[in-house]
Amino acid sequence: MFELSSAEWIAIGLSLRIAMVATACALPFGIAIGWLLARGTFWGKTVLDGLVHLPLVLPPVVTGYLLLIWFGRKGPLGAFLYDHFGILFAFRWTGAALASAIMGFPLLVRPIRLALESIDRRLEDAAATLGANPVLVFVTVTLPLALPGIIAGVLLCFARALGEFGATITFVSNIPGETQTISAAIYTFLQIPDGDAAAGRLVLVAIALSLAALIAAEWLGRRATVRFHGG
């Protein structure tokens, strides 16, 4: 019987919440960095590009360890954020969201950057001659034309955040109800006798969610492309 226990439901709900918060918080940064990489000419652009892609190639446990050092309760950034804004990452679901956001960030930035690079800049010039200031040009021309790339980036980042394991468990551990996501729960169930069935159910859920995100990315991306660029 495919019936999920309450512990499994909690892990699923937590995973979805963490992935959504991570993606939503990463999006403004993703657009800003994507824009810088697509349009900017500045010293250190290659370094920035490398830094953005680093989580993709670094062992996740290293990323998690670095987060622990910097964003832990006593880490330089973690202490600052807690003292001034009351934001605590260590061993909280917010920390899991931070880890997921950083791991998903390269997948978010890349399609946005490519979309911005492919925009016909002459349309932005046309908007300027029609009286749009640079901010309005960005909001009314650049962003809508980059929408297919933004959608693709958001869904890839979401899917990646949903499956994040290594950095999260290193940074915020594996606390049921707080930081135990689907991946961490599967890992835990595999460690206990008779946990196979529960792990198997969560594996199916993980496959279904990831597949849904990929299909949605494909479908929404194609719809936006047809709508804005004539397919």
Add this chain to the structure above:
Amino acid sequence: MLAVDVQKQLGALQLAVRFNAAGGATALFGPSGAGKTSLVNMIAGLLKPDRGVITLDKTLLFASESGVNVPPHRRSIGYVFQEGRLFPHLNVRQNLEYGRRMSRRTREPVEFERIVGLLGIGHLLTRRPRLLSGGERQRVAIGRALLMQPRLLLLDEPLASLDTGHKGEILPYLVRLRDEAGIPMVYVSHIAAEVRQIATHVVRLEDGRVTATGGLELLAGAS
């Protein structure tokens, strides 16, 4: 009146141009590569001259000496581009209203209907640009530039992307525009026949220099 006196190095071409354009339609006439498009881009504010002065009706738009360079969105100069450049994500009506919305002016239905009627694009309002023919696209582009209530209208080879039949479809609109809209026009072209129909004054441009200014008699013998 538009007064232009600019210099700019464009690759191998040293552009140094001085001319005035009053009311009516002034043609910038000359072969490809003479610097015509660069010149109108400088008037629109999309390209910065190395040196010089541009004024429009006593407003200083550019002056290298005093460091004045009004950005394009504050110049109120309408620009019809060679390739139309309609916004693909907006329909025809939204394209036409873009200028008004960006400058937060209130709707003027009478003016809107007048220009839509003048250009014969009333039946296209709900369409997306990709579903328009080349001629329709250019008429919408002209309407879009007019509806921002420009002080000057720049037209850069607006017929270049059209075949002969469609050219004939647009030319009468441009003539009506010149006679009815009362907005001074700068019309860029390398085709004498086109200039003859539209222009009231001619500035002949060759290799980045003005080689003659005057009336349509300058086109004698040109093709």
